[in-house]
Amino acid sequence: MKEVQKPSIDDxxxxxxxxxxxxxxxxxxxxxxxxxxxxxxxxxxxxxTDVFAxxxxxxxxxxxxxxxxxKFVRIKHAINNMNKLYKLNELSHRICSDGLELSEASRIxxxxxxxxAYPTAFSYFIYGxxxxxxxxxxxxxxxxxxxAIFSGLMIKAVYSFLAKHKTNLFFNxxxxxxxxxxxxxxxNALGLACSMDNVxxxxxxxxxxxxxxxxxxxxxxxxxxxxxxxxxxxxLIVALxxxxxxxxxxxxxxxxxxxxxxL
Amino acid sequence: MxxxxxxxxxxxxALLFEIKDYRLVIVSALEGAIGWAxxxxxxxxxxxYIAVFxxxxxxxxxxxxxxxxxxxxxxxxxxxxxxxxxxxxxxxYTMRHLIAGNMGAFGQSMLKTMIVxxxxxxxxxxxxxxxxxxxSMKRMRKAKP
Numbered sequence: 001m002k003e004v005q006k007p008s009i010d011d012x013x014x015x016x017x018x019x020x021x022x023x024x025x026x027x028x029x030x031x032x033x034x035x036x037x038x039x040x041x042x043x044x045x046x047x048x049t050d051v052f053a054x055x056x057x058x059x060x061x062x063x064x065x066x067x068x069x070x071k072f073v074r075i076k077h078a079i080n081n082m083n084k085l086y087k088l089n090e091l092s093h094r095i096c097s098d099g100l101e102l103s104e105a106s107r108i109x110x111x112x113x114x115x116x117a118y119p120t121a122f123s124y125f126i127y128g129x130x131x132x133x134x135x136x137x138x139x140x141x142x143x144x145x146x147x148a149i150f151s152g153l154m155i156k157a158v159y160s161f162l163a164k165h166k167t168n169l170f171f172n173x174x175x176x177x178x179x180x181x182x183x184x185x186x187x188n189a190l191g192l193a194c195s196m197d198n199v200x201x202x203x204x205x206x207x208x209x210x211x212x213x214x215x216x217x218x219x220x221x222x223x224x225x226x227x228x229x230x231x232x233x234x235x236l237i238v239a240l241x242x243x244x245x246x247x248x249x250x251x252x253x254x255x256x257x258x259x260x261x262x263l
Numbered sequence: 264m265x266x267x268x269x270x271x272x273x274x275x276x277a278l279l280f281e282i283k284d285y286r287l288v289i290v291s292a293l294e295g296a297i298g299w300a301x302x303x304x305x306x307x308x309x310x311x312y313i314a315v316f317x318x319x320x321x322x323x324x325x326x327x328x329x330x331x332x333x334x335x336x337x338x339x340x341x342x343x344x345x346x347x348x349x350x351x352x353x354x355x356y357t358m359r360h361l362i363a364g365n366m367g368a369f370g371q372s373m374l375k376t377m378i379v380x381x382x383x384x385x386x387x388x389x390x391x392x393x394x395x396x397x398x399s400m401k402r403m404r405k406a407k408p
Contacts, residue, residue, distance in 0.1 A: 027338065082280040082339045086287070089336045117281055130275035137268035138352055197359070201352045205272070206279075210349040211342050217384035218391050243358045251362050 006045045007102040009062055013071040015106055016040065016051075016060045019088060021073050022113055024055060026085040027211060031222035033058075036092045043096045054226050080211065087112045120160075127152040127206060135202025143187075144198040150183035151203035169234065170241045176207055177245015185253060200246060209238045269299035269347040277343045287339060290329050294344030298322040302348060312382050315348050319386025322348075327394055337394075341387060350379040 007015075016037050023033045030053050037051045037060060048063040059072035091108050094100050100108075118126075131152030135145045158179045162172045184199040212235040219228035273295025277288045298318045305314035322344040323337075330337035353376040360369035 027342070028336070029338065080280055082277075082287075082342070083283040084281070086282070086284070086335050086339060090334070093334075118278070123279070126275055126278045130272060130279065133268050133272040133275060134351075137265055137272050137347065139265075197355070201355050204355055205346070205349070205351045208349055208351045208354065210346050213349065213380050213384055214341060214345055214387050217388040221388045221392055221395075239354065243354065246355070247358050247362050250359070254362065 004044060004099045004101055009046075009064060009069050011102055011106075012041070012044060012046065013060055013062065013069060015102060015109065017058060017071050017073045018113070019092070019109055020051075020053060020058045020060065021075050022084060022109070023088055024053060024058060024075050025077070025079050026082065026088070027078065027080045027215070028085055028088075029215065029218055029222070030054065030224045030227045031219070039096045040092055043099065044102065054224075055230055081117060084112055084115065087115075124153055124156050127156040130206055131155075131203040134205045135198055138198060138201045140195065140198035140202055143192060143194045144202070147183050147187045147192075147194045148199045148202040151180040151199055152206060154179045154183060155203060155206050170237050173207060173238050173241030174245040174248075177204075177242045178248050180204070180207075181246060181249035185249060196250075204242060204246070207238070207242050209235045212238070266296050266300050266303070270296035273343050273346055276346045280339075280342065282339065282343075286333060287335060290333065291340045291343035294322055294325060294329070294340050295347050297325065298344050299347040312378050315379050316382040316386045318348055319345060319383045320390060323387040323390035327390065345383055345387070348379075348383055350376045353379060 019040070020033055020037050023036065024030070028036075033053050034051045037053075038049060041049045041051075041060075041062065046062050046064065050061040052059050055078070056075050057072065058075060059070060061068065061070040063069075088109075091105065091112065095105055117123075128149040129152075131148040132145045135148035140148065155176045158176045159172060162175060180203045181196070181200060184194055184196045187194045188196065212231055216228050216231045216235065219225075219231060270292050274288065274292035276295070277291045282288050282291065298321065301318040301321045302311075302314045305317055323341055326337040326340035326344060329335075329340050353372055357369060357372040357376055360366075360372055
């Protein structure tokens with residue numbers, strides 16, 4: 001390992017907070033984030049440090065020559081970009097095992113942070129693609145799958161519109177739930193015999209928080225209970241939002257057709 | 264045939280999570296297909312909860328292996344791999360029964376959803392725990408001499 005110059009504390013704190021924030025936003029495990037930051041700080045020669053993170057908050061503390069320095073960042077809006085997670089992981093490995101000057105590391109970090117996501121048109125395509133194959137996966141007919149493409153596009157359109165106006169997670173999921181029922185209902189109204197159940201099941205997968213479910217238990221295992229509880233709350237709120245969103249149009253359709261029910 | 268669909272659905276999710284390296288995309292989509300194949304094979308001989316549980320263990324273990332082979336975080340494969348096992352259909356039927364006012368079936372499918380979600384969570388946490396023990400043992404061995 002190459003000897004690296006010890007950076008100033010301000011630069012170090014800024015770098016740690018930025019890489020930590022980026023890791024948390026992109027679905028890294030919380031205890032891995034804390035561990036990584038501690039290792040990075042050690043690689044730059046800071047021994048007396050403390051790091052604390054929860055999904056919404058990160059603080060880094062360095063004690064050096066009797067002075068206490070700390071910085072915190074507030075973290076909002078997970079983006080779940082696995083490509084960035086992959087590259088940040090690579091960067092932290094390089095820092096810890098090869099030794100990398102902080103200026104060079106920062107340059108790489110900001111390149112990764114500013115990296116462009118897939119173009120919008122392509123992400124619309126992906127939403128349609130996933131809805132199509134999931135409907136096929138749950139044994140939908142070809143017609144169901146085709147209608148599901150439109151449901152997928154609908155979800156993406158609603159989601160990106162609402163994200164632009166910064167509405168909350170619960171409302172986003174309710175709206176997407178309502179809107180994804182529109183294409184199959186419309187197809188039925190036009191006289192196409194598509195199964196509403198199959199289309200909804202296929203496109204609902206785009207909203208279901210599979211990522212959250214897996215992460216909650218892993219956080220419990222690493223004894224980050226605050227993180228686990230806050231993620232569990234997120235999962236439940238999303239699930240509730242989807243359920244309410246979908247139930248509204250179905251209940252309305254049932255009422256139109258004269259079928260009863262509790263709603 | 265559903266295994267092929269599971270592959271493509273997972274492939275879509277790999278792209279949705281913005282994985283860009285094509286090797287990682289293919290491998291994580293394969294994870295999804297393998298997980299679903301495991302589930303299908305196991306659900307012939309035991310209950311679907313047990314099948315989900317062991318399929319998740321397989322996926323997580325493979326994710327750790329691939330993470331080492333391709334030098335990338337295991338989360339990446341795990342997240343995509345479990346997607347076909349996530350009980351999306353059960354969530355929907357739970358809702359459906361509630362709307363129909365069919366409370367018995369509602370309770371049943373809600374419990375089913377929760378058990379499947381729990382099985383997934385416990386499955387991958389077991390592998391994470393084993394990996395943690397492995398890592399800590401390695402660190403101790405390194406520190407000793």
